[in-house]
Amino acid sequence: MSVVLNFRSHLSELFAQALREVSPESADTSILIERPKQTAHGDYACNLAMQLAKPLRKSPRDIANALIAALPKTDFIEKVEIAGAGFINVFIAPAAKQAVVNSVLTAGAGYGHGHVGQGRKVGVEFVSANPTGPLHVGHGRGAAVGDCLCNVLHAAGWNVTREFYYNDAGVQIDNLTLSVQLRCKGVTPDDPSWPDSGYRGDYIADVANAYMAKETVEADDQHITGKGDVEDKEAIRHFAVAYLRREQDLDLRAFQVEFDVFSLESALYTEGKVEATVQKLIASGHTYEQDDALWLRTTDFGDDKDRVMRKSDGGYTYFVPDVAYHLEKWKRGFVRVINEQGSDHHSTITRVRAGLQALDEGIPKGWPDYVLHQMVTVLKNGEEVKISKRAGSYVTLRDLIDEVGCDATRYFLAARSPDSQLVFDIDLAKSQSNDNPVYYIQYAHARISTVLAQWGGDKQALHTVDLSVLESDYEKVLLQKMIDFPTVIETAANDLAPHQIAVYLKDFAADFHSYYNASRFLVEDEQVKLARLALIAAIAQVLRNGLSLLGVSAPEQM
RNA sequence: GUGCCCGUAGCUCAACCGGAUAGAGCACCAGCCUUCUAAGCUGGGGGUUAGGGGUUCGAUUCCCUUCGGGCACGCCA
Numbered sequence: 001m002s003v004v005l006n007f008r009s010h011l012s013e014l015f016a017q018a019l020r021e022v023s024p025e026s027a028d029t030s031i032l033i034e035r036p037k038q039t040a041h042g043d044y045a046c047n048l049a050m051q052l053a054k055p056l057r058k059s060p061r062d063i064a065n066a067l068i069a070a071l072p073k074t075d076f077i078e079k080v081e082i083a084g085a086g087f088i089n090v091f092i093a094p095a096a097k098q099a100v101v102n103s104v105l106t107a108g109a110g111y112g113h114g115h116v117g118q119g120r121k122v123g124v125e126f127v128s129a130n131p132t133g134p135l136h137v138g139h140g141r142g143a144a145v146g147d148c149l150c151n152v153l154h155a156a157g158w159n160v161t162r163e164f165y166y167n168d169a170g171v172q173i174d175n176l177t178l179s180v181q182l183r184c185k186g187v188t189p190d191d192p193s194w195p196d197s198g199y200r201g202d203y204i205a206d207v208a209n210a211y212m213a214k215e216t217v218e219a220d221d222q223h224i225t226g227k228g229d230v231e232d233k234e235a236i237r238h239f240a241v242a243y244l245r246r247e248q249d250l251d252l253r254a255f256q257v258e259f260d261v262f263s264l265e266s267a268l269y270t271e272g273k274v275e276a277t278v279q280k281l282i283a284s285g286h287t288y289e290q291d292d293a294l295w296l297r298t299t300d301f302g303d304d305k306d307r308v309m310r311k312s313d314g315g316y317t318y319f320v321p322d323v324a325y326h327l328e329k330w331k332r333g334f335v336r337v338i339n340e341q342g343s344d345h346h347s348t349i350t351r352v353r354a355g356l357q358a359l360d361e362g363i364p365k366g367w368p369d370y371v372l373h374q375m376v377t378v379l380k381n382g383e384e385v386k387i388s389k390r391a392g393s394y395v396t397l398r399d400l401i402d403e404v405g406c407d408a409t410r411y412f413l414a415a416r417s418p419d420s421q422l423v424f425d426i427d428l429a430k431s432q433s434n435d436n437p438v439y440y441i442q443y444a445h446a447r448i449s450t451v452l453a454q455w456g457g458d459k460q461a462l463h464t465v466d467l468s469v470l471e472s473d474y475e476k477v478l479l480q481k482m483i484d485f486p487t488v489i490e491t492a493a494n495d496l497a498p499h500q501i502a503v504y505l506k507d508f509a510a511d512f513h514s515y516y517n518a519s520r521f522l523v524e525d526e527q528v529k530l531a532r533l534a535l536i537a538a539i540a541q542v543l544r545n546g547l548s549l550l551g552v553s554a555p556e557q558m
Numbered sequence: 559g560u561g562c563c564c565g566u567a568g569c570u571c572a573a574c575c576g577g578a579u580a581g582a583g584c585a586c587c588a589g590c591c592u593u594c595u596a597a598g599c600u601g602g603g604g605g606u607u608a609g610g611g612g613u614u615c616g617a618u619u620c621c622c623u624u625c626g627g628g629c630a631c632g633c634c635a
Binding site for chain 1: 560561562563564565569570571572573574575576577578579580581582583584590593594595596597598599600614615616627628629630631632633634635
């Protein structure tokens with residue numbers, strides 16, 4: 001039997017052929033192959049007959065019969081049935097499914113990877129926190145979702161660049177500088193003179209102390225030493241930004257998130273990119289002066305009102321460097337750019353896209369893409385937690401990692417649709433029990449590792465075993481689940497929905513645990529034993545591959 | 559008031575860009591460890607998918623509307 005595993009696309013082709021024969025005039029009808037929810041409905045189902053009923057003015061069942069008769073013969077299909085209103089249900093031959101075990105063992109860490117990305121360049125920007133304090137839970141969600149999305153896109157064949165954009169220019173940095181300076185002078189947030197816009201967290205005092213003690217910080221590309229001069233605002237600014245960038249780097253490292261590129265807003269100014277963008281926009285004819293300010297007519301591109309580019313005090317608003325930054329990305333050759341941000345930034349989308357359209361550089365209208373995640377609430381002992389010791393007004397990512405660990409934090413933050421608000425229950429994430437889905441999945445992997453270790457045989461030998469005895473309902477389900485994995489990755493990449501990986505894994509782990517409880521692996525019968533061991537070895541591989549997409553470890557024992 | 563996201567079991571969430579009887583976990587009830595990890599498994603109760611219209615063979619999904627929650631509406635980022 002020939003090895004076919006992409007049953008979905010194969011069936012799609014077969015049905016297309018049948019369609020051309022049955023109804024050539026409908027040949028352009030899109031053919032949807034889906035997985036039925038119930039096993040009684042077969043392994044795959046096609047609703048083509050129902051779609052054609054109206055245009056052909058025939059009953060769906062008659063069309064279904066004709067389609068089945070015209071379906072090219074192939075050995076991976078066991079039988080085809082008509083059911084319900086006119087569904088065509090396809091049952092795959094057991095041997096064809098069993099072949100997935102070998103594919104998984106052979107492909108190893110590469111199993112599940114696909115080519116829809118065709119090696120094209122995609123830039124994913126995420127986290128992009130202002131360097132004004134430690135990362136908070138929201139940044140954590142961005143980091144988890146963004147990193148997982150990158151992994152998924154990579155697995156789907158995209159050439160991914162991970163990018164972090166520092167807003168290290170602008171008013172918030174002035175506020176930071178002032179706050180640190182005041183701390184250097186011994187003024188605290190309790191003092192009546194502390195400005196409303198000042199940063200109040202304890203970490204500001206840490207920055208001030210380090211500056212006064214003339215400490216040196218290393219932030220990725222630079223070494224900055226505190227000058228200790230209370231009056232030198234420029235020196236304080238440099239030091240504070242470097243100090244907090246280092247702090248964020250450490251948070252990210254603890255979260256096991258790495259970036260390929262760090263872009264600085266300040267560099268866009270010093271390199272003249274901002275000014276050049278402004279000149280281009282003026283030349284484009286979409287700007288005008290009013291009230292001593294320069295405006296961009298974003299209403300030409302779908303915005304509900306025009307936006308100020310240059311304030312009356314001469315400074316630019318944040319979206320100008322944003323447009324300059326995205327123009328740079330375009331020039332760097334990203335056919336696709338995805339920005340993962342908190343939903344509180346959603347108003348920038350229209351503005352940035354409008355600015356890019358106004359430049360008339362041939363940038364597509366919907367470019368760049370955005371994935372916006374909703375707010376995170378942290379729960380502990382059934383109550384909402386709003387503050388941390390160090391940051392004062394918010395819960396830091398570091399607090400979560402320290403309390404519940406990197407794996408659980410990543411899982412919980414990435415496992416839900418970004419569109420939904422998220423409740424992070426610290427007690428649940430910490431619990432080492434069946435309450436906790438992370439351990440549930442990892443536990444499945446650990447159980448398999450133990451069995452394989454106890455067997456102690458040569459794993460290479462599992463590549464060539466006879467799999468025909470894998471016929472139980474448990475085994476059929478697990479085989480099909482593994483066959484589904486590449487499609488899950490592809491769909492998650494297309495939908496920009498990395499949480500689908502987490503959902504899949506939990507489901508898959510549940511199927512395994514049921515199987516584990518119902519079966520024994522180290523049995524007398526050598527053929528049965530080897531077949532089952534090959535199966536669970538493949539399951540462990542898929543679990544590893546899936547967990548690695550989430551950035552979660554797959555322990556050998558727990 | 560305007561725009562975006564959301565509303566699914568008591569709680570936290572799924573549902574493959576319209577499919578068949580809406581699924582998991584927690585919690586609750588009843589069971590399963592002298593045999594490969596019980597961080598597990600098996601069974602049970604629990605739903606008018608916020609309400610109301612519409613589109614069609616078929617709607618949690620698409621459209622309209624009402625209600626409720628979040629976010630954003632600045633010459634802030």
